[in-house]
Amino acid sequence: MTISRETAINVTLALILLAMPFLALQLGKPFYVTLATRMAILGLAAVGLNLALGLGGLVSFGHAAFFGVGGYAAGILASHAFAGQPLNLGLFALPGTNQMLVVWSVAVLAGGLLAAAIGVISLRTSGVYFIMITLAFAQMTYYFAISWPAYGGEDGLSITIRNVVPGINTLIPINYFLVCYALLLTALLIFALIRGSRFGAALQASRQNKLRVASIGIAPFRIGLVAFIISGMITALSGALYADLNRFVSPSMLSWHMSGELIIIVVLGGVGRLWGPVAGAMLFVVFEFVLGGLTERWQFFLGLALLAVVLFARGGLVGFLAGRMRHG
Amino acid sequence: MARTAQDNGIDHVIDVGTAGGHTPSEYWKWSFSQALDSEDGVLNHRPHGDPITKTFRPGWQSRGDSFIVKVPEGPDNDTDNNGSNTMKKLIAASLVALSLGVSGLASAEPIKVGMITTLSGGGAGLGIDVRDGFMLALKKAGNSEIEVVIEDDGQKPELAVQIADKMIQSDQVDILTGIIWSNLAMAVVPSAVAQGKFYLSPNAGPSALAGAQCHENYFNVAWQNDNLHEAMGQYANQDYKKTFIMAPNYPAGTDALTGFKRFYKGELAGEIYTQVGQTDYAAEIAQIRASGADSVFFFLPGGMGIAFMKQYAQSDVGIPIMGPGFSLSQDILAAVGDAALGVKNSSQWNKDIDNEANKAFVAAFQAEYGRLPSLYASQGYDTxxxxxxxxxxxxxxxxxxxxAALKEADFESVRGDFEFGNNNHPIQTIYVREVIKDNGGLTNKIIGTAFEKHQDAYAADCGMK
Amino acid sequence: MQTALFIEQVLNGLQLGVMLFLMAAGLTLIFGVMGLINLAHGSLYMVGAFACATVAAATGSFWLGLAASLAAAAAAGAIIEILVIRRLYERDHLDQVLATFALILIFSEGTRWLFGSFPLYLDIPPLLRGTVPIPGGSRYQLYRLAIIGVGVAVAVGLFLLISKTRLGMRIRAGESDREMIGALGVDIRTLYTVVFALGAALAGLAGALVGALQSVQVGMGEPVLILAFVVIVIGGIGSIKGALVGALLVGLVDTMGRFLLPQLFGLLMNPSQAGLVGGALASMLIYIVMAVILWVRPQGLFAARG
Incomplete structure (x- = not known):
């Protein structure tokens, strides 16, 4: 088979996103580097959601919980590093750190644990129940963060100095963009590997017909749970990156609007498509930025545009450009 | 940190002391050479990195922006090769001088102000008032030297950070202002001032920014968050011995009750923290009724306060209530209705403060927008x-x-006397007001003074003199 | 005095539950008949409150406002059903969530466009002002008792509508077999529009009733919407009975949690600390209850359909 249309689109998207910050610097518009970084990070978060939603058919309306937990992992560790006090976890104490590699590991671990806890209960349900129970769990973490005074409550937590990666000066925007971009590519690779694996096949099969999967001896619950945990881990990682981009974490990262926005990003780009979430994130950020600059009523037009996509442009941007999915 | 200004009459370049004028392609090389040098000491103490990106300013003559024509020269630089510029400068400068009653040499450097405020969602009323007050002052001054870029933060911290980055990097503003909420201010202010920008707060005054994290470029033109609550605590000593206090369960809420307790000497009949965004207060009102309190102090901003006051009045509890001015400001009184009548509240401003600046402000605001100004509008106007x-x-x-000029606070404040303390927060009089009916509408009237020349409790923690 | 306070808090819990029931009934009815998940239900609640406040301010009569809120919410519901919702019945839940999320954005910003950013005024009607004595020696707000009354009336009305009328028969038929009643010659498109408008009117009624207690402002529907979803998920989606039980459960648990938890923690720590910790736990309590119920019964208490 020659290169499919979707592959061509994917390569183009990858190049556009990569070229954008460099072009911005050439033109003397450094702000667009930040914008491109935001696209890469939200894209990464949506890749995580796409794993659960696109492959597993698990419509999680609570992914903000993982996003926020990743963000808080970065914020809390950085604040302890800054204050020079270890983080007391009861059984053992964890020293604060400003090393991104450590922060990422903790964020991924925390996201995975939370996803396991939420998944074990939520995956007993399906359909609308699943949507609503994931939403409820995210709300629970949201209220917890708001009323937990140790880390700023609703005021959030500032990261005074962006965390560091050995050998790279992350304070320079283009470097930080490249770090995020590399992680995005890694996550996409993981997504592609999972999709092509036996596990991925079982996951997609369980989306289409749980009974049939169960009848050939595969437990859909366990497959769904593993997918949900990996999904939560990826989204938590993006949350840590997002916190470092903004130098700030707050409960609004956990709000149900955030969960909604992540779903919007996945759907805008194309559910289940490899690069769909990235396309969606690029579109969403551009939309927010351009419309936000034009009119304070931008949410009205965002709503209209979203409605148009759902009603008339199923398959999202990638679907629109690449045509129907080969298997679906 | 950011010092400026070398102005050769052709190009404006600001730098932070590390690099001179860079053309875009030079910048590009620079950022890469810096990138290799990751342990650079200069960068390390500058939290948000990339000193050049944040401060680099391309030659304005090539930008084709409208503000080019408005650029007159600063006092330290008299190279002016454009006649019409001089003319405009003169007119503008004389307008400034006239409007402020300042005589002598007025220098009018164009100033670009970035206003990040809440213009959509439930909290939009506050942002709109601040914006309208601010723009009214500029209009009255007839000033065309100040260009204002306004963007809506939707009350979301991340969006505020993004807009701040854009305003600093892309719009190259000199001053930021406009943020309404403490949590958004905490997200934006520390990084903005660390990049050498000025930030003038027209509303939020979180305690951290008044104390340990105070900064020479951060000026608060409203109040430190605790101030109005402290004033109510002080005032409550006059009449009450047993007060029931309540606030939402978030930092501004705990700060509010801490502020009240700092000055209140009586006994507490109860202390409750309600849910953020809560709209039904029946359970709390029942507790108040049963508590044997002789008064109630509440801090519930926006819709929460409206809901509480209506339900409280409807329940015939009969115990007097009081709150900070936010909960009884002009923008929400109409929505509360008669339930607000007689409620005492504290504020650093009211429309009946007797001075020329205030009279002119209230009249002009009503003429311009067809509504009475709120304390938020007065803060925007003062800013x-x-x-x-x-x-x-x-x-x-x-x-x-x-x-230094900001710190002198040499302007006619609508609240009368106004000066900055060591931490760039106001030292000001705080009044006690009562809600009354005036010409059929509800409004506030000053009935007393809680503090004269009051300074916040965190000033001592601030390292500045 | 403690008994009186306790009785008052139970009444408060019931009243909150009844208000949630008005929201949840429409939501669960729409899901039961059409299989549609409607996030924009909170916007219809807001439409009801704004219509009531506007008409009451113009005419001086709360009762006219109440009628207007029913009409406006039903009309708004019918319009969005015909323009948007109709195209979503055959779609999966993901598309429904997204499209109705988009409707929230449009409604919120549109309302602000029309009515401005400042909250509107709406007060309870003179007839229902004041308080009445309750057992234990305390007094209770008459208006809140009236809300409980309205909730009971709506619950009975819905029961009669569904079990005794021709429309109810069709609704029940539509729940069990969509194709069949179409084949029997029932105009299913009109039926769906009517059911959607009915659900919308209930939300509008709730908005107007609550608007008199709270602040009529943009975004007022969102916190209630999430609570209403918790209610129908606990009760079993599609079941009116489940919605009633779930609503009362959530109302009571939430109110009693806010009331009792800080007191409970007060035994262990100082009052200020107890207020903070108890308040924090109280705000999460209903979600914890929901998680426990779904752990035991993944389809809710009274599952109508999966």
């Missing part, structure tokens, strides 16, 4: 006048001089 007063004395490109 703009503070900028105008500083601009009349110093160029914004000369950060030290401009900072």
């Amino acid at each position: 703009a006048n503070l900028i105008l007063s500083a601009a009349a004395k110093a160029s914004v490109k000369d950060a030290d001089a401009f900072r």
